[in-house]
Amino acid sequence: MEIVPIGKRVLIKQEDPQETYGDTGIYIPDAQRVEECKGVVIAVGDEVKCVKAGDVIQYADYTTPIEMQHNGEEHLLIAQGDILARLVDVH
Numbered sequence: 001m002e003i004v005p006i007g008k009r010v011l012i013k014q015e016d017p018q019e020t021y022g023d024t025g026i027y028i029p030d031a032q033r034v035e036e037c038k039g040v041v042i043a044v045g046d047e048v049k050c051v052k053a054g055d056v057i058q059y060a061d062y063t064t065p066i067e068m069q070h071n072g073e074e075h076l077l078i079a080q081g082d083i084l085a086r087l088v089d090v091h
């Protein structure tokens with residue numbers, strides 16, 4: 001099954017925290033890690049013009065995303081208005 005967002009909604013896969021140790025080398029349990037509000041855009045609604053599939057975005061921490069299962073993985077459905085920035089890798 002494919003999820004196709006409607007209107008100004010965006011389906012994202014939230015990036016998992018990669019570090020299990022802080023800057024000091026101390027183990028940080030999953031329950032204590034702060035989730036970053038960023039993810040990769042998987043699909044966009046027909047009214048979304050600011051991002052496209054594959055973009056990495058930062059979204060507002062106050063948003064209440066809708067959790068959805070897509071291809072056996074957890075994804076989030078958010079409103080376009082909750083996107084704060086598109087993150088671009090600049091070298």
